[in-house]
Amino acid sequence: MFVYVFMGLAPFTQFRLGIAPFTTTNLNALFYGESILIVLVGCLAWLVGNSWVSRRPPSRGAVTERSVVQLRAQILFVVFFIAALYYIISIGPAVLFESREARANSVAELWSNPVSEILTLGTSMGLLVSYVSQRQAQAGLDALRATNFSRTLLIVNGLSLFIFVNPVSSSRYLFGTVVLSVLAAHGVFSTRRAFRAVTLAAVPGFVLLFPIADYFRDITMEEGVTLDVVRSMLSGDYDSFAQVMNAAEYVDDQGVAWGRQLLGAILLWIPRSLWATKPQPTGAILADYKEYSFHNLSAPIWAELFVDGSWLFLVVGMLLLGALLCRLDQHTELILTRQGMPGLIGCILPFFMVILLRGTLMGVASSLLVVLVTSFFVTKRRQLSSPERP
Secondary structure, X not given: XXXXXXXXXXXXXHHHHOOOOOOOOOOOHHHHHHHHHHHHHHHHHHXXXXXXXXXXXXXXXXXXXXXXXXXXXXXXXXXXXXXXXXXXXXXXXXXXXXXXXXXXXXXXXXXXXXXXXXXXXXXXXHHHHHHHHHHHHHHOOOOOOOOHHHHHHHHHHHHHHHHHOOOOOOOHHHHHHHHHHHHHHOOOOOOHHHHHHHHHHHHHHHHHHHHHHHHHOOOOOOOOOOOOHHHHHOOHHHOHHHHHHHHHHHHHXXXXXXXXXXHHHHOOOOOOOOOOOOOOOHHHHHHHHOOOOOOOOOOOHHHHHHHHHHHHHHHHHHHHHHHHHHHHHHHHHHHHHHHOOOOHHHHHHHHHHHHHHHOOHHHHHHHHHHHHHHHHHOEEEEEEOXXXXX
């Protein structure tokens, strides 16, 4: 879905009109063909890894599930509820419902860039994990055992989540991830019909709803709501293929980073005061190379891998990603058949994948880390057995 919309439909529209996204101008047309090849090779490597693992389903008794502990989920909510209150009081409650620009400006005045990203995205993901985990804990209990206190806490968690992550001042990718994850926790994807309906609606949703959501980006809100799909395709939200082109040009001119960008994402928690040569996000590196004034650019996983290690990293990295996510799919499907909803990670990660695929990796790694760490905290391991195959 991501490749179709962001690597296919959007760049086709841009090049058919001869207009680049306004955030990634001055593209070098000499790297257009190579960029198409980068996308295709990456997709093929992904499919090879996926196909290889799909032929080897998990053996009986080898699948484990992390079941939610309700008390831990409630403790997690209290922690991130306090963080959200501190954040809201600091920037002012009214700013949450003005615009994304107003919220970003208020946050930038209070905290430096790394701290602001951790507070905003970390708190968002923490509230989401606490909500989904509380919901799953209650769904696993007998209705008579679910207390009024636990139900009330879940409602407060949901309200806090959608106040903090709202369609006015939050990014569309983040808000969409939250909505779909909450729906998954309530069993919306438990039937094939519902799954197909949501999947088929997702592609036109990306194309048609983004222009409407873009209304809240500008602090002045002077232009009004529009359904101009073509204009939306020319915005910075659809700069993924342009950034692949910039990555190909950068590698041709500057060479590869040989893993430095990936290392920076893994060790994102180390402050620059202790790591003076800590790499910048790939999107920012490409922006500096192209002399763009705007640095908050995407760097899709294709561009990340190509900058880090050219064709070698691209093929190996996408192959491993395809294999890993196929295995996660198999585990999620097994859990879904057992309890009528995906596991905790299965409710969140599939929708968060759009953010991960779009990048930049160093920009979203903190959110992924929060999801993984908090999910580990609220769960305990238990063994599942694979169903008998005919």
